[in-house]
Amino acid sequence: MTTDSHGSSRGPEPVAADHDAHAYDGIIEHDNKLPLWWQLTLYGAIVFAMVYWFGRRLDAIETPLQAYTREVAVQRAADAEEARKRGTIDDAMLATLGKDPATIAQGKAVFTATCAPCHRADAGGNIGPNLTDPYWLHGSKPVDIFHTVHDGVPAKGMPTWGPQLGEDRVETVVAYVLSIRDANVAGGKAPQGALEE
Amino acid sequence: MTAAADFPGSLAAAPGDFETRRIVYNDSISRWFVGASVVWGLVGMLVGALVALQLAWWHANLPPYFTYGRLRPLHTNAVIFAFVGNMMFAGIYYSTQRLVKARLPSDLLAKIHFWGWQAIIVSAAITLPLGITQGKEYAELEWPIDLAITAIWIVFAVQFFWTLARRTEKHLYVAIWFYIATILTVAVLHVVNSLAIPVFGFKSYSLFGGAKDALVQWWYGHNAVAFVLTTPILGIMYYFLPKAADRPVYSYRLSVVHFWSLIFVYIWAGPHHLLNTALPDWAQTLGTAFSVMLWAPSWGGMLNGLLTLKGAWGKVRTDPVLKFFVAALTFYGMATFEGPLLSFKSVNGLAHYTDWIIAHVHAGALGWNGLMAAGMFYWMVPRLYGRDLWSKKLADAHFWIGTFGILLYVISMWTSGITQGLMWRATDAHGALEYPNFVETLNAIRPMYWMRLIGGSMYLIGMFMMAYNLARTALAGKAVDGEATVVVERVVARETPWAEILFGKPVILVTTVTILIATMAVVNNEASLVLSSIVIVVAVLGTTALHLAVDRSRPRWHRLLEGRALLFSSLTIIAVLAGGVAELVPTLLVTPNDPQILAEARPYRALELEGRDIYVREGCYNCHSQMIRPFAFETKRYGDPSTLAESIYDHPFQWGSKRTGPDLAREGDKYPNVWHYRHLVDARSVSPGSNMPPFPRLVTDTVNLARTATKMHALQSIGVPYDDRQIAAARSDAEAQGAEIAKNLRDDGVAEVDAQSEIVALIAYLQRLGKHPPPARGPDVALTP
Numbered sequence: 001m002t003t004d005s006h007g008s009s010r011g012p013e014p015v016a017a018d019h020d021a022h023a024y025d026g027i028i029e030h031d032n033k034l035p036l037w038w039q040l041t042l043y044g045a046i047v048f049a050m051v052y053w054f055g056r057r058l059d060a061i062e063t064p065l066q067a068y069t070r071e072v073a074v075q076r077a078a079d080a081e082e083a084r085k086r087g088t089i090d091d092a093m094l095a096t097l098g099k100d101p102a103t104i105a106q107g108k109a110v111f112t113a114t115c116a117p118c119h120r121a122d123a124g125g126n127i128g129p130n131l132t133d134p135y136w137l138h139g140s141k142p143v144d145i146f147h148t149v150h151d152g153v154p155a156k157g158m159p160t161w162g163p164q165l166g167e168d169r170v171e172t173v174v175a176y177v178l179s180i181r182d183a184n185v186a187g188g189k190a191p192q193g194a195l196e197e
Numbered sequence: 198m199t200a201a202a203d204f205p206g207s208l209a210a211a212p213g214d215f216e217t218r219r220i221v222y223n224d225s226i227s228r229w230f231v232g233a234s235v236v237w238g239l240v241g242m243l244v245g246a247l248v249a250l251q252l253a254w255w256h257a258n259l260p261p262y263f264t265y266g267r268l269r270p271l272h273t274n275a276v277i278f279a280f281v282g283n284m285m286f287a288g289i290y291y292s293t294q295r296l297v298k299a300r301l302p303s304d305l306l307a308k309i310h311f312w313g314w315q316a317i318i319v320s321a322a323i324t325l326p327l328g329i330t331q332g333k334e335y336a337e338l339e340w341p342i343d344l345a346i347t348a349i350w351i352v353f354a355v356q357f358f359w360t361l362a363r364r365t366e367k368h369l370y371v372a373i374w375f376y377i378a379t380i381l382t383v384a385v386l387h388v389v390n391s392l393a394i395p396v397f398g399f400k401s402y403s404l405f406g407g408a409k410d411a412l413v414q415w416w417y418g419h420n421a422v423a424f425v426l427t428t429p430i431l432g433i434m435y436y437f438l439p440k441a442a443d444r445p446v447y448s449y450r451l452s453v454v455h456f457w458s459l460i461f462v463y464i465w466a467g468p469h470h471l472l473n474t475a476l477p478d479w480a481q482t483l484g485t486a487f488s489v490m491l492w493a494p495s496w497g498g499m500l501n502g503l504l505t506l507k508g509a510w511g512k513v514r515t516d517p518v519l520k521f522f523v524a525a526l527t528f529y530g531m532a533t534f535e536g537p538l539l540s541f542k543s544v545n546g547l548a549h550y551t552d553w554i555i556a557h558v559h560a561g562a563l564g565w566n567g568l569m570a571a572g573m574f575y576w577m578v579p580r581l582y583g584r585d586l587w588s589k590k591l592a593d594a595h596f597w598i599g600t601f602g603i604l605l606y607v608i609s610m611w612t613s614g615i616t617q618g619l620m621w622r623a624t625d626a627h628g629a630l631e632y633p634n635f636v637e638t639l640n641a642i643r644p645m646y647w648m649r650l651i652g653g654s655m656y657l658i659g660m661f662m663m664a665y666n667l668a669r670t671a672l673a674g675k676a677v678d679g680e681a682t683v684v685v686e687r688v689v690a691r692e693t694p695w696a697e698i699l700f701g702k703p704v705i706l707v708t709t710v711t712i713l714i715a716t717m718a719v720v721n722n723e724a725s726l727v728l729s730s731i732v733i734v735v736a737v738l739g740t741t742a743l744h745l746a747v748d749r750s751r752p753r754w755h756r757l758l759e760g761r762a763l764l765f766s767s768l769t770i771i772a773v774l775a776g777g778v779a780e781l782v783p784t785l786l787v788t789p790n791d792p793q794i795l796a797e798a799r800p801y802r803a804l805e806l807e808g809r810d811i812y813v814r815e816g817c818y819n820c821h822s823q824m825i826r827p828f829a830f831e832t833k834r835y836g837d838p839s840t841l842a843e844s845i846y847d848h849p850f851q852w853g854s855k856r857t858g859p860d861l862a863r864e865g866d867k868y869p870n871v872w873h874y875r876h877l878v879d880a881r882s883v884s885p886g887s888n889m890p891p892f893p894r895l896v897t898d899t900v901n902l903a904r905t906a907t908k909m910h911a912l913q914s915i916g917v918p919y920d921d922r923q924i925a926a927a928r929s930d931a932e933a934q935g936a937e938i939a940k941n942l943r944d945d946g947v948a949e950v951d952a953q954s955e956i957v958a959l960i961a962y963l964q965r966l967g968k969h970p971p972p973a974r975g976p977d978v979a980l981t982p
Binding site: 022024025026027028029030031032033034035038039041042045046048049050052053054056058063064065067068069071072075078079082113114116117118127154155156157159160161163164165166167168169 | 292295296298366368370371436439440445446447448449450451452454458472473478479482483485486487489490492493494496497500504537542546625627628629630633634637681726729826827828829832833834836838866867868869870871872875882883884885945
């Protein structure tokens with residue numbers, strides 16, 4: 001077994017610098033220096049680990065939960081500002097949206113993706129009630145419908161869609177539901193709730 | 198093989214003191230293990246291709262036995278413990294005998310080891326599709342099989358250490374160090390993580406619950422990767438790569454440094470699987486810190502391998518064996534860079550629960566393990582059968598199709614993971630989720646699922662080519678056992694006393710630094726800053742002093758240690774245990790005493806518990822997490838961040854590690870019972886586009902309520918606060934809750950529903966998730982003492 005002849009400092013040294021030869025089943029062991037960049041990676045990582053550990057111990061680095069709590073507070077403030085700007089959600093405003101074809105089209109798309117599995121694609125009802133008949137379980141005023149969608153009725157199986165869909169999408173869905181009101185689609189689910197004209 | 202010429206340690210002795218001995222190695226054990234590895238490799242990867250198909254095309258689920266939730270554990274167990282396990286035994290037995298110049302002492306133990314291990318694999322292949330599982334990833338096998346694994350591992354350890362005791366080569370080569378670390382650590386990991394209370398013949402509950410179970414599981418899961426998929430394979434690399442290249446190993450001192458740093462650091466990094474979860478923050482911080490420190494030690498192995506090829510790169514072009522080794526080391530380097538990267542909480546926030554992690558583990562398993570196995574087999578089988586490889590061309594073809602297959606696999610899963618991760622977190626200007634419907638994010642990555650299937654299948658074709666090539670080689674040759682002649686010194690030279698080695702300067706230095714760091718972790722913050730400067734000074738000065746004090750005329754401390762197998766093993770186990778003890782002991786002892794957590798927590802009602810067992814049996818945790826992380830985009834979709842209290846009585850914990858479907862931590866009361874009923878029978882009926890397997894048998898199969906009380910009793914004995922009255926009322930409470938749900942289902946239009954059917958129990962469990970039931974529900978079913 002011979003070693004490379006070029007004599008640069010990076011080349012292999014001639015066999016282990018120990019007092020016995022390192023050879024095992026014909027495998028010779030050289031004893032080259034550790035590459036400098038590798039050592040820097042090793043020591044650099046150790047320094048990072050210590051800085052990171054103390055950063056946490058001394059509360060200089062936030063935990064994920066702390067960051068989340070901070071973000072949520074900021075988001076709440078922004079939401080309040082947003083709500084103030086757009087004014088209160090009331091029947092008149094929702095009723096207006098319910099006549100706007102663009103909003104209704106958006107609402108239909110959301111309805112198809114989110115609501116259709118339980119209320120049927122044509123809103124005739126399946127797991128959830130028929131939305132095209134004049135009978136309503138949780139009120140039929142636009143604001144009632146908004147709250148039913150936004151906050152849900154967990155006891156009755158209506159999920160809380162507000163956080164997941166966001167207020168804008170909920171409004172479009174309400175617009176769509178208002179637009180198909182009393183459409184009485186064929187083969188709809190039997191009436192549930194109170195008759196509301 | 199003429200070892201006499203290489204035999205060291207004989208410089209000073211006179212000619213008369215030597216005895217020449219002839220050794221014939223036990224190579225048949227390696228032949229068997231190679232065969233088993235190839236066969237199980239094919240099986241494991243075929244199942245892999247099937248589960249990949251199931252994700253892309255749900256029709257490939259064949260309930261009840263061959264659904265994704267039951268087959269995915271079979272795939273992972275087969276590849277890790279059957280394919281890599283058998284490969285590692287083949288390589289360890291082959292190389293150890295040659296490196297220490299001693300035959301395996303017992304042919305009987307070798308046979309027990311081989312057949313015992315195959316029996317365990319067969320029992321896994323039977324029990325997992327039957328739904329018999331402990332519900333912990335890579336540790337799914339139930340307690341009787343766990344006991345068998347322990348017994349067979351002891352057989353392996355006895356054989357191995359007995360061989361070391363009979364060695365005629367004084368010093369242990371670096372490969373042997375890695376084997377020692379493997380055998381000792383896997384034993385500890387397996388025993389601790391499998392601790393469970395048996396309830397029936399094939400049913401047990403993990404001894405640990407909630408966050409404790411999570412920490413133990415990922416201490417195990419992470420280090421199974423370390424000590425089954427990494428350390429033994431590095432040892433194998435250290436033997437077979439220089440052999441195949443016929444080049445000297447690049448650096449002995451790099452071996453020393455990266456071996457000790459790797460085994461010490463690896464153990465601590467387990468919590469990086471639980472970043473941003475409810476796990477206490479100090480453990481998460483340790484997980485990140487140690488994962489970053491793991492980068493250089495891992496790359497030390499890659500470097501020592503690649504630099505050994507210096508001057509042999511010409512050979513790499515022509516020799517398929519070296520091609521496989523080089524590609525394997527490259528994938529190893531890639532995966533061990535990706536690991537620390539994924540351990541940063543911010544990167545992890547994007548990647549966790551997505552296919553990015555699937556890409557990462559397959560770069561390791563297919564790239565590093567699979568290609569190392571192929572290289573080793575192509576080198577070893579011709580030697581085991583005394584003839585050349587049947588077709589070098591076919592091996593080359595295997596290399597290219599396999600490598601291309603992995604790249605396709607990994608790239609498609611990176612794309613899939615990052616795409617879905619970004620879609621989950623995408624919000625519009627008002628902070629609303631851009632993709633509120635989970636299925637939308639699944640449909641976006643579906644093409645990637647097909648790409649993955651193609652890539653994985655190409656790799657599998659390569660495996661078949663290898664199996665054929667190796668079989669032709671073996672059939673054309675005949676079994677040959679390796680031989681060696683060794684020269685043994687008759688008079689054993691006086692040894693350095695063990696105390697001198699055990700209390701050597703490096704040990705004293707490392708111990709001092711460790712004690713200082715440990716003190717630092719428990720004292721107050723200001724003092725710990727002072728201590729940390731002391732640590733740095735002591736470490737730097739100590740290292741320098743050690744360096745200067747080296748007496749070139751005497752063997753160095755580590756060289757002496759290499760001559761002493763028992764001492765070496767003792768120091769190895771200490772280095773390995775340090776991290777485990779530091780992380781597990783505080784968690785196991787301190788966390789359960791937190792009164793606030795205990796005050797909030799409530800155990801499951803009888804039927805909910807039965808439902809939970811069905812959830813575990815069906816392997817729902819393979820696709821659904823129960824751990825909401827504190828991110829705004831995540832809480833909008835799933836609800837408030839999960840707390841420790843919510844899962845404290847979960848034996849085993851079900852936090853999960855992947856979201857092929859949505860998180861279920863707060864699933865309770867989200868949808869009506871009838872929605873769950875239809876969703877479980879066929880998810881498409883209420884969630885169009887879903888790829889969830891159908892579970893029609895849940896409707897017809899019933900829960901055996903006669904066993905519920907026994908289960909509750911078992912849980913009571915490991916700390917779940919059921920009182921005797923509740924256990925006595927288990928059956929009536931379960932029947933009452935079942936009747937209530939069944940009535941509700943009938944009211945909502947489900948024609949026939951049995952109150953004791955499994956689907957009712959599972960719905961009871963799902964509706965309980967994230968809900969704390971009121972303290973009492975009438976005299977018979979009181980939930981609080």
